[in-house]
Amino acid sequence: MSHATGEKYLKNGVLPHMWCSGCGVGVMLGALVRAFEELDxxxxxxxxxxxxxxxxxxxxxxxxxxxxxxxxxALPHATGIKAFNPRLQVVVLMGDGDSVTIGGNHFIHAARRNIDVTAIVVNNFNYGMTGGQVSGTTPGDSLTSTTAWGNPERDIDICALAEVAGANYVARETTFHGWELKEHIKEAMIKRGFSLVEVFSPCPTHFGRNNAMAEPREMLDWLKEKGLPRERYEQLNAEEKRGHFVIGKLVDRDAPDFNTRYEEIRARATKG
Ligand SMILES: Cc1ncc(C[n+]2csc(CCOP(=O)(O)OP(=O)(O)O)c2C)c(N)n1
Ligand code: SF4
Known part of the structure; x- marks a missing residue:
C-alpha cells in the first residue's frame, strides 16, 4: 500500500484551493501528484x-x-515542448470544453501524431468556469445554463475519439475512483505515445445544480452508480446500458510515437 502524498509537487501556502466545495478538479490533481511521487x-x-x-x-x-x-x-503547446525535448514528461490538463469542444481539432491531431504526452481531461459535462454553458460532452438529456430547456446536440465520447484518432493509451475513471485514477495516470505516463485519461467529474455548482444534483455528494453518487467496469457493462442489455459508461483501461497499443518516427526519418535524411 502506497503512502504517497505528492506534497513535494505542491507549492507551500497555496491551500485551500480555489475550486468549489465538491468539485472534482482537486481530486484529479491529488491523483496526479501521487502518481508523480510513485513514479519517482x-x-x-x-x-x-x-x-x-x-x-x-x-x-x-x-x-x-x-x-x-x-x-x-494546450495540446499544440505540449506538442512543441515534447518535440523539442523528448526527455521531459509532459502532462496536459484540460476541461471538456478545452480539450474537445473549442480544442477538438488539436485533440484529434495530437492523437493522430501519437505525440508522447499524457492528456488528462476533467469532463464535468459543461463549461465550469464561465457559468455552466453547454459543451461538446453535455449529455443530450441534461440541462445547462445555455440549454435550460434541453440540449438538441449529441455528446462526444472523448475516449472513442482518442481511440479512432490513434492514441496508444486510453482510460476513463471518475473522481469517485481516486485510487484507480492514480494507477491509470501512472500507466498513461509510462506509455510511449499519446495517452488519454478521461476523468468524469462533478461540477456541483453548475452541472449539478442544473440537473437536480446540487449537493456535491449527489453528483458523486451518480458517477459511482453509472460507471461500470467493461465486464459488467457488457452483461447489460441495450436498454440497461443507456446512461451507463465503461470505466477502466480501454486502449493499450504500441504504435511508434512521433519522436521515434521523426528520429528515424532524420537519420535517413542525414545519411543520404
Ligand atoms: C478562445 C477563448 N474562448 C473563450 C474563453 C472563455 N472561457 C474561459 S474558461 C471557459 C470554459 C471552460 O470550460 P472547460 O474547458 O470545460 O473547463 P472547466 O472550467 O469546466 O474545467 C471559457 C469559454 C477563453 N478564455 N478563450
Ligand atoms: S464551477 Fe464547477 S468546475 Fe469550476 S470550481 Fe466550481 S464546481 Fe469546479
Whole structure:
C-alpha cells in the first residue's frame, strides 16, 4: 500500500484551493501528484501544460515546470515542448470544453501524431468556469445554463475519439475512483505515445445544480452508480446500458510515437 502524498509537487501556502466545495478538479490533481511521487519523477523532469478554465487553474498549485496556455490550445503547446525535448514528461490538463469542444481539432491531431504526452481531461459535462454553458460532452438529456430547456446536440465520447484518432493509451475513471485514477495516470505516463485519461467529474455548482444534483455528494453518487467496469457493462442489455459508461483501461497499443518516427526519418535524411 502506497503512502504517497505528492506534497513535494505542491507549492507551500497555496491551500485551500480555489475550486468549489465538491468539485472534482482537486481530486484529479491529488491523483496526479501521487502518481508523480510513485513514479519517482523529479520536479524538473515534468512539464504540466494547462488550458483555460477551472481545470486549467491546476498548474497554480504545482512546483513542477508549467505552462498556462490558451483555451483549446494546450495540446499544440505540449506538442512543441515534447518535440523539442523528448526527455521531459509532459502532462496536459484540460476541461471538456478545452480539450474537445473549442480544442477538438488539436485533440484529434495530437492523437493522430501519437505525440508522447499524457492528456488528462476533467469532463464535468459543461463549461465550469464561465457559468455552466453547454459543451461538446453535455449529455443530450441534461440541462445547462445555455440549454435550460434541453440540449438538441449529441455528446462526444472523448475516449472513442482518442481511440479512432490513434492514441496508444486510453482510460476513463471518475473522481469517485481516486485510487484507480492514480494507477491509470501512472500507466498513461509510462506509455510511449499519446495517452488519454478521461476523468468524469462533478461540477456541483453548475452541472449539478442544473440537473437536480446540487449537493456535491449527489453528483458523486451518480458517477459511482453509472460507471461500470467493461465486464459488467457488457452483461447489460441495450436498454440497461443507456446512461451507463465503461470505466477502466480501454486502449493499450504500441504504435511508434512521433519522436521515434521523426528520429528515424532524420537519420535517413542525414545519411543520404
Ligand atoms: C478562445 C477563448 N474562448 C473563450 C474563453 C472563455 N472561457 C474561459 S474558461 C471557459 C470554459 C471552460 O470550460 P472547460 O474547458 O470545460 O473547463 P472547466 O472550467 O469546466 O474545467 C471559457 C469559454 C477563453 N478564455 N478563450
Ligand atoms: S464551477 Fe464547477 S468546475 Fe469550476 S470550481 Fe466550481 S464546481 Fe469546479
Amino acid at each position: 519523477y523529479r520536479n524538473s523532469d515534468i512539464v504540466v501544460v494547462t488550458g483555460i478554465g477551472c481545470t486549467g487553474k491546476a498548474d497554480d498549485y504545482l512546483t513542477t515546470n508549467a505552462l498556462h496556455a490558451t483555451h483549446g490550445r
